[in-house]
Amino acid sequence: MTGVVPGEFPFQNTDIQRLDVFRIATPKMWLYKFLFCLYLVCNSIHYAAVSGEPTPPDADYYIGAVVEFPARTVNAAASTQQRLRQFGVLLESSAIRPDIVVFPEDVLNDHDTPIVVPAPSDDVITCNADDAHYNYIISRMSCYARSLGLYVLINVVEVHNCTQSQNVSDLVANCAIYNANVVFDRHGVVISRYRKYNLIGSEWLYFNYTSQPEEEAIFRTDFNVTFGHFTRMDLLYARPAQTLVQRGITDFLHPSKWQSELPFLTAVQLHQSWAFSNNVNLLVAGTNDPSRGRSGTGIYAGRYGVLIATMTSVEKQSKLHLSVIPKHNVSSEKVLKIFKPRQRNLKAQLNNNNQSVLERFTGVVVTRDNNIDLYVTQPLVDATQTSGPLQQQLCHNDLCCNFHIEMHANTLATASTVSYYYRLAAFHDMGTFLNTEPDELAVCAIFACTGDHLYTCGRIYEEGVQVVPRYIFDIIRISGNFTRQRPSLLAPTSVDNLLMPLPVDEFEWQLQAHSNFTLANLTLLQPRSDLLTFGIYGNYFLNDTIYDHHHQNDATTLSSTLLLILILLHLQVNL
Structure with missing residues (x-):
């Protein structure tokens, strides 16, 4: 496994991390003042996190968590209950209580086993609800969120606007099937439901896409942060990701099943690059399937870079990663100056000396x-x-x-x-x-x-x-x-x-x-x-005049198809 060590933040991977004192070439009085300030800030964060008290709205930070989780390897219906129990173990065993937790994409169910998700406008607590109304995925996650007092995001395959059928082909033909993010608040209420907007490859065979992605992908929390959220390839498109940035959203949740590609689109590389360029906080929960090139989980703080990031070669790994995350306001500067991230690799190369054999990571098929x-x-x-x-x-x-x-x-x-x-x-x-x-x-x-x-x-x-x-x-x-x-x-x-x-x-x-x-x-x-x-x-x-991503009419669909064929032919000629 490889990763980037977070900075001198107090929490990493559910443990309280030792805080290193910076080397300060100043008189001792300045050092005493610095340590006293550090104590006050750390103590307040520690008390809120360990006691389970929510982060107050006026704090300069919040505590975020992302989960890396293994991909499904057997029939989704047979493994979902076991995976939900693993979700619960990860949440309940954490010594530090985060404000918000993000789980990865495509680890609970699939298009053969879609579930009904309540609309946020229903304002319903689904914990222990009748299974005839809501699937146990929705009811169980509602219970976890309520009992632990957390905001939780999960990714599921949702079925909408149809009667249930045992015939999968009937579901796909007659119902709306979505790759959906579902967000629960601390009371277990579904407060946000985003349906993936940008479909690729075989997803067009099974899934529908949302019509108003930006409106669906926003929610506000009691710790005074407004989040946007989206899924996997959405990160590379104007809608909803870039449009939400332009609206002033500064914090994003991103369940992902990213397939890394060189030279420019490996997972952590892309996620830091996107967060840095937009100067936003980005919480990415990645699905672990390294033999298929899928891994990459992390938390990124805009121009301050990586807080936590990891890629793993372990197929079955499930892990909860925590970090204090500065809010995007004037006072967030204070937090990052005190908990200054030391952004360096686990085994950093010596800058000026001659190098022998390079430390490398080859555990993900790129x-x-x-x-x-x-x-x-x-x-x-x-x-x-x-x-x-x-x-x-x-x-x-x-x-x-x-x-x-x-x-x-x-x-x-x-x-x-x-x-x-x-x-x-x-x-x-x-x-x-x-x-x-x-x-x-x-x-x-x-x-x-x-x-x-x-x-x-x-x-x-x-x-x-x-x-x-x-x-x-x-x-x-x-x-x-x-x-x-x-x-x-x-x-x-x-x-x-x-x-x-x-x-x-x-x-x-x-x-x-x-x-x-x-x-x-x-x-x-x-x-x-x-x-x-x-x-x-x-x-x-x-834009739609160049490439109609959602096939609004036959003319643009034909032009985009011809464009794709021309590109592929060009690639073949040059291979």
Whole structure:
């Protein structure tokens, strides 16, 4: 298992963590004042959490929890009750009482066993309700929320607006089936129900999509935080995720079953990048199915980066992760200054020394992004033999990427050692998400390859291969002129050999808006020898005139289908 250690926050994984005192080059009186302030804040948080008292509305923080949970491996109906009991054990055994808990996607039931979910407008407590009205999933989770005094989010397959039938094909044909998030308040009342808006692949065969995703995906809590929530691929689209950010929502819940993809869309890499770029809190509960590339659970605090993040190779792992989360207001600065996150990997690379065998994580099967076959790329020239830094410009369509790289050779690397190769890349055109959904992307990046050719990029060496870095990157500066013709999200993206993003204090991110383009600048501040990806990732949100994601009429459906076929043919030609 690999992960990023949270900072000096008092809680991690249901344990009270020792607080390290910062090195302060000041007189002792300042140290005494600092420790006294630390005591007061920690004591108030500790009392509220351990005593089970809810976090007060005027607090600068709240306590959030995310659960990683194994994927279903047997028939959903046979395993659901056992999984619900495991949910309860995780919640009841926690020494720290969180305010809100998020469970992963697709771990309770499936489209063969959909359930009825009450509407928030019903204002009903389903705990111990008659099973003829509400399934035991809904009643049991209502009881957990009420007895423990928690806000709880679960993800289920919901059936709506039809009579129950034993014939699954009848359900799919005659009823509305949704991938749905359900939120319970501390009294066990269903207060929010979101139905997934962005369907991909085979989901179109089984599921319907909601018509008003933004209205369904918001709820307010008694600790004075308003949340938005969505599911898996929703994160990459304008609706509902980006629209909620534009509305001023600053805290998000995200049950996920993410399939990691290199170079840009591994789970923790993407989640930190999205939260950082939007400067929002993001709580992600991930389903563990590492043999199929699915893992990734974490809590992210906007520009402050990772509070907790983990990926695991353990198929059956179930675990509750806790963190104090600062609210997005002026006083949240105080919390983060006291509990300053020390964002570093479990076994951080020494910055300036020569590196021997790299620490790597290969426990999740990671797929390759075939879009990169369409990129303009160039092998990284060995600048260690030259007197100055490498300066290079690559352009693709209207995007030009400028690279400034300073690096030195690792003397421990020899002709017989295995090392990663690197390519510089530029791209602005139509591509796909996870090789399925069409989208417009713009990228300036450097990424790792296992050989000299482009088709080896986006891959990692297998488990057991000892990899010695050929270079240590001292400084990397990447800039690009990204068009403003369409709404987009520009984000810094990075991932290392542990499949973790770089800590936010190891890079600098700047955006400069001009009349028709945005100049994005990304700089590596700390030497690294273990990079798989470092770059700028631009996601341009398509509208219905370009790609009708929800097939509103036959004409747009046909055009989007032809567009997808053209993209796939282009990929095949370039393979």
